[in-house]
Amino acid sequence: MSDLLKSGRLRGSATFLLPALLLCALPFYLDAFWLRIGLFSMAAAIGAVGLSLLSGTAGQLSLGHAFFLAVGAYGYVWLAGEPGPGLPPAVAAVLAVLLAGAAGGLFSPVAGRVKGVYLGVATLALVFLGHHVLLTADSVTGGFNGRSVPPLELGGFTFAETDPELTVLGVPFGAEERLWYLGLALFALTWFTARGVLRGRPGRALAALRDSETAASVMGVPVARYRSSAFVVSSMYAGLAGVLLALSFRRVVPDYFSLLLSVDYLAMIVIGGLGSVAGATVGAVFVTALPLLMTRYADQLPLVATPGSGDGSIGPTEASRYLYGAAIVVILLYAPDGLHGLARRTRARLRRRPPVTGPPGTGPSSGAPSAETDTAGDTATTARAKEHTP
């Protein structure tokens, strides 16, 4: 954090510029299939960063992320579409994010007071009740069949196949190419803001209340308020991810926003490494790209059958679920700080430095490689139990 103010900024911009340029160049070389993978990964990364802030940094488990993704996605569709107020899509997108935040705020009496893994159980309610509403509130959500998504429009430029026709350097810019840059911009915004939060005063307060609620409160952190704020912020990132997902899918259906989706996001942040923006991104790419790649290359993979080849065979979706289910278990067994931490430690070992030091700017939330990074919660209960000796 201190190096944010020193040399870190220079080195930081160098390490960011290169990947950023690379990502901007990709649409000129990749076909739609790969761009779609990238697009879904970026959307997932935005949502995962939000969840990581809540579960990784603040130690509050949430299985309700799918609900807030749905609020963002459906919020956009309804606000921008017919039936609905038919607002300009850009306005609808912003409002949809705020709507997701407001939904998180409505849940804050629970999110502020129920801690750690218990919140995980409480948020199950959001997914199931939300799914019920999506199915039954036909006039807004379109019911079981869902609704088609109006394309985003910004100052006369539409993020769709045409309108205006666009060819850049000989490459026709269709929906995927256009959305790619939108996704990139939103992801950059997410990266910038989330790291600002994590390395700033709120991030430190959240990490403190994860590590010890008692200590945090004594240091002046209003525990319940910070818990609910983390929940609201995390909901807003989910809402933003929902908007981008809706734009990429071009159709939203209720069954997509099930408990499985919430579990996917949890898998992302655990696999990537809890509490860090980079970790959430890595995990999001892994969990999103794996089934898509496996579907594409099913015929070349051993043990994996092509989709629809009948009951009992292992399809690509199943294969990837086995893999990342097992990945959660294996990672928490052997490398609790996830892929991101693993990479950091390998790099540190290569440089022959003590593993915990880490590269500059890893922030307060990604310090020592231990399971402490994990969702905490009732540390205070234990701490207080010990203080109980009168």
Next chain:
Amino acid sequence: MTGFLDALLNGLALGSVYALIALGFVTIFKASGVLSFTHGSLLLLGGYLVAVLHDDLGFAGALALAVVVTAAVAAALDRLVLQRVGGTDPHAAHVQTIVTIGIDIVLVTDLARRIGGDLLPLGDPWGNSVTDLGPVTVADSRIAAILVSAVAIGGAFALFRYTPWGLSLRAAAEDREAAALMGVRLTRVRTVAWCLAGGLAALAAVFLVAFPAPGLERTTGQIALKAFPAAILGGMASPVGALVGSMLIGLTEAFVAGYQSDLHVLGEGFGDVAPYAVMVLVLLVRPAGLFAAKGAARV
């Protein structure tokens, strides 16, 4: 009036099945501090075993074997995986809780793949027969659910109360460190807890998919999650609380479904999700559950 009695009996039957699952949650939680998200897949495993074995072993034999195997699988998962996660970390139980989610993904994926899109019959003896009790007609499966659950729950409470294991469990729930110092073997307490929970989940599966439900399907495991609200309402660490919470959840679901036509504002099929609505309402008022020790949620 018959509508009311109908819903009441349905609710009690449902509640007693949820109680089987919720007792498992609570036992595991007391023994290890872990919230078992693996329960859905354990339940599915139990049901699946009965479904594939009942042709050869008969229903009773299949059920007995399913209970034993599911209990063994649960204990093995705890011993071989969960207990190795987190080490001495004070948050180990939380990490283990997340691991149960990972295990659940793998198990559910595998079982769902085997079940596919089918509805598997479990070959239970009560089939779709019904009995007339005064003004109401009740499915025999419901009566069986209530009776068998009552026996199983009674047995579980006897274990809590009268066995050395039950005493160790209470000691462990009170203060794990102190219990270990006084010679309680936490590993064994945990193993037995997971066994009990696994067995109860397998038993519950049979009644969850019995008439009037159509049979075992790949989403059956999700029903186990409804026992979470039940356990949370009871304050997570109290078997009696879990029992009361389960009845509350079962009755809510049955009454909402029974009076569906009067509640159509809430949408069709609201009964299925009503337990979660109840949970949210209760948590709004009492964040630590209905039966939690007073002051537990302070600070």
Next chain:
Amino acid sequence: MTRTAAPPALEVRDVTVRFAGLVALDDVSFTVAPGTVHAVIGPNGAGKSTCFNVLSGLYRPAAGTVRLGDTELTRLAPHRIAALGVARTFQNIVTTQGTVADNLMLGRHALSRAGFAASALRLPSAVREQRAHLAKAREIAELTGLGALFDSPVALLSYGDRKRVELARALCLEPRVLLLDEPVAGMNAAERVRMTEVVREIRAELGLSLVLVEHDMGLVMRLADEVTVLDFGKAIAHGTPDEVRRDPEVLRAYLGTDTTGEDAA
């Protein structure tokens, strides 16, 4: 930002705390005069930690009041008490992951403002604030002898250094009243001497009131202006270290029932 006015008196009056029928503090009263060091001592289980938990708002007493100047503390949440300038350390070290700097910056939470939005957007005000507080945290690190370790991860520090991180973090709140819960417990002789020096310096430089729970009687005798002795939740003696040392009640509490032999010795 810096509190310059003399600290108000901290007044504990008739405080009683019960746990499930057990009386942990029984009608305890004492006053910490502005700018003094007040030690609370007593055998294990006498209620010292409970007393601290009441002062910092973690426990709500069944009866009695705690006042800081004109403000009643007993009804306030811990973070509000912190905001009034009451800081504390913990006997069992409670640090957050990250560096010494991260922990000290956390200590400045109550004095800073930047919220989620300002930090997310890195508004100039938030960046400026962070820079100013970082400078102040570094100053406090220097004062407590942690200057060289400012950017080190806390997990890599020695026990004694981590104890000092606790102290420095509490000081970062710029407290008017500082509660130290066994600041030298578990330290070796050299670390103890160093810690005693640090506490003495703090007192001289910052002019705050100090409340000290400590087993190390040497430290108490050297630092304290006034001592309150607790035994089984009751305050059995008050006075200067010398007075308390000669108090027969105190000797009985510490050394057993038969005090005559001890008196002679």
